Amino acid sequence: MTDPYTQLDELLKNLRGMIPTVEGLQNDLLEALKENTELKIENQLLREKVENLSAKQKPKVKQDGLAGLRKIYQSGFHICNMYYGSHRLENEECVFCLSILDHNHNGSEKNKNAKTK
Numbered sequence: 001m002t003d004p005y006t007q008l009d010e011l012l013k014n015l016r017g018m019i020p021t022v023e024g025l026q027n028d029l030l031e032a033l034k035e036n037t038e039l040k041i042e043n044q045l046l047r048e049k050v051e052n053l054s055a056k057q058k059p060k061v062k063q064d065g066l067a068g069l070r071k072i073y074q075s076g077f078h079i080c081n082m083y084y085g086s087h088r089l090e091n092e093e094c095v096f097c098l099s100i101l102d103h104n105h106n107g108s109e110k111n112k113n114a115k116t117k
């Protein structure tokens with residue numbers, strides 16, 4: 001039969017041993033909460049995108065669609081076919097996304113190749 005002091009000492013050792021595990025769980029939870037928030041934002045943006053697409057199916061609304069895409073891009077998400085809907089790294093420009101925005105902005109790619117004097 002162990003004395004109360006030894007029992008308490010054992011208990012204390014066990015508790016100390018659990019601290020890294022608890023801290024690990026706390027970190028995991030923080031990561032999950034962060035990811036959850038990001039996914040909520042992403043989901044919201046994609047919903048708006050889908051609503052825009054279904055509300056305006058006429059090809060004539062290129063400009064509005066482009067504004068929406070630019071908004072999404074500036075919010076930190078890809079709009080290109082390669083990575084659509086995924087996060088851009090902070091301050092990272094994507095050439096595929098930019099080419100979409102540029103291309104539609106100029107709106108006259110055909111004239112690009114024609115030399116104008």
Ligand SMILES: [Zn+2]
Pocket residue numbers: 078079080082083084094095096097
């Ligand atoms: Zn992109």
